[in-house]
Amino acid sequence: MKKNLTVTFINIILVLIQGSFLRELMGPEIAPNLVIAFAYSLLFMGFEDISLTSIFMGGLFLDLFGFNIVGLSPLVLTGSLILFKYVKKYLFRGWLSNIVIVFLAELIYSFVIFGFSQGLFSTWRGALSTLIFSLIFYMLNQRFKNFFGRAGYSFNK
């Protein structure tokens, strides 16, 4: 429960930041999707359950703060995360596949939610920045995990 609440709180912050601060600072074309970046960074660390909770909550808040039908984003994001979880488990492993997976997750989300009208050029730049933020989150989460691990906390996957 504590874990879910923490992830929910983090996702509210991420949605707020990505919809205002980062978009204004970086421009609409290269604004990253922090919800995807954070959830996939957890997936790559092996926290599959938390990553699913995270992407569900993040997607829900994306819809609640936006104009989509509520539930569409979590449906697409959770579905793609489950798909890529199995792709990683049974088909492709390693860092290259992780990179491709984050990139594809963002492309799928953009095309399903916003359609093809935005063009591939705009979308792939957003996917690239999402990928970069996913790597940043991965490094931050690793440090966080090591820091608290040394202090005696355990993280169940």
Next chain:
Amino acid sequence: MRWLLASLVIFILGIFNIFAPIRGGLQFVLNPLQFGLQEMAGGMRDGASFYFNLRAIHSENLTLLERNEGLLSELLRLKSLEEENKLLKDQLGVLVTEDLSKGLILAKTLGNFDDHTGTSIVLDRGSLHGINAGDVVVKGQHLVGLVRSVTHQRSDVELITSPTLTLSVMDFETKTEGLARGEFGTSVLMERILPGEQVQPGNLIITSGRDGRVFPGYLVGEVIDVSEESAEVLKQASIKVLINLDNLGKVFVIPNK
């Protein structure tokens, strides 16, 4: 799988707009925070841009000072014309037209995260404040766009640079009419100009009001180029939008009553 099922259930319920009150409440509570964050980011971006472009700003300042001198004399001429106009109206007993500024809704703008092309924005006012889809959004005399959809607390505005928005416009000087359609970015294309009609670079383009969606007289932009290809039957003109749509700050919504 439970999250996927939960998403599906929420999506089905969402189709019937069951979550509108939750959405409204959440946006009401967190709107100030999100708009505050955006203002902070805007300030940081402007500050950085100022220091990176000091040289350009210096030369721009000199140009503006020169232009300002010219505009001051123009202002003086217009003031004398205004007085003359007022005097004539008083003489003829013409009633002053209704003040359109009454009933306008002031709103803060936020970039639309759902849009990577930058052709739409979000307002911090929604249906609870009297905004409806189709309402016109302006800043001063400049047309900003039209409201596309609304929630209780927010509105989604399609900017005039959006390729899916078409408006009836006309040349302010020559009264040549055409259709304005946005091009991704900051420009607008004025289409369907008859070959015999005159549209010159530098002319101002305003809304004509013929489409019944926008009041006439709102400024769309300035003509920067006119296509003169002989193969084309109808001409088209590129229009530069004169306000910075990336940094609008506050705008006004004209409600369609």
